[in-house]
Amino acid sequence: MSAAQADPHIDRPTPADGAALWRIARDSKTLDLNSSYSYLLWCRDFAATSAVARDAGGEPVGFVTGYVRPDSPHTLLVWQVAVDETHRGRGLAAALLDGLAARTVAEHGVTTVETTITPGNTASERLFTAFAERHGARLEREVLFEAEQFPDGPHDPEVLYRIGPLSH
Numbered sequence: 001m002s003a004a005q006a007d008p009h010i011d012r013p014t015p016a017d018g019a020a021l022w023r024i025a026r027d028s029k030t031l032d033l034n035s036s037y038s039y040l041l042w043c044r045d046f047a048a049t050s051a052v053a054r055d056a057g058g059e060p061v062g063f064v065t066g067y068v069r070p071d072s073p074h075t076l077l078v079w080q081v082a083v084d085e086t087h088r089g090r091g092l093a094a095a096l097l098d099g100l101a102a103r104t105v106a107e108h109g110v111t112t113v114e115t116t117i118t119p120g121n122t123a124s125e126r127l128f129t130a131f132a133e134r135h136g137a138r139l140e141r142e143v144l145f146e147a148e149q150f151p152d153g154p155h156d157p158e159v160l161y162r163i164g165p166l167s168h
Contacts (some may be wrong), residue, residue: 008061010099013043020060021082028082030121040166042079047144048107049076052101055085058112061087064096068108075164076104078115081127086116093127098134105166112164113137116144118156132163137164 013021018040025031025039042050043106046067051066052061062083069075078100083092117124132139144160 007140008055008083008087010051010053010096013050013052013060013065014047015040015044017027017060017063018043021052021063021065024063024082024084025080027085030123031080031082049100050154051096051103053087053096053157054085060084062092062096064093064100066100066104068104068110069114072110072112075103075109075114075125076110081115081124089121093131094134097127097131101131101135101166110164112162113166114160114163115161117161120156124139128161128163135163136167137163137165 019036021043022036022039026033038133042065046065048065050065051063052060055061062081064081066076066078067079069077076133078097081093081097083096101110101113113128115128117128129139140161140162142162143157145158147155147157
């Protein structure tokens, strides 16, 4: 196996990764793209609750961003998950999510993972349903934000997926 084909290494993002994460999110064509500045800040301020996958050359090829909810300190809210098109179909999103969950369980006492998914985002629905199954956790769904709550034009509702308790 060549170095280019080696499994990506997963670790914490740094601010130097922010531009690459922004590009991966932009190129996903499914995520709501945040400002490039927000990805830089995220990599600085939420590195402990986020993960980046790096290729053999150290370049980011996937990421998951998250944070521990201030009013629910045992809950990790997963904000975005994206994998570069050239690395899709290899289970990298699942590996990123599993690795981040294991780290936040150990370091922050996380027992629950939450995310929101718009109806019809089949890849994300499958990713988080499979995550719940792998971890023997209950999966609950409810609409968190209705379409009309978004002030910036047409937006699908955001369905909250609550997964837990996680088995340690």
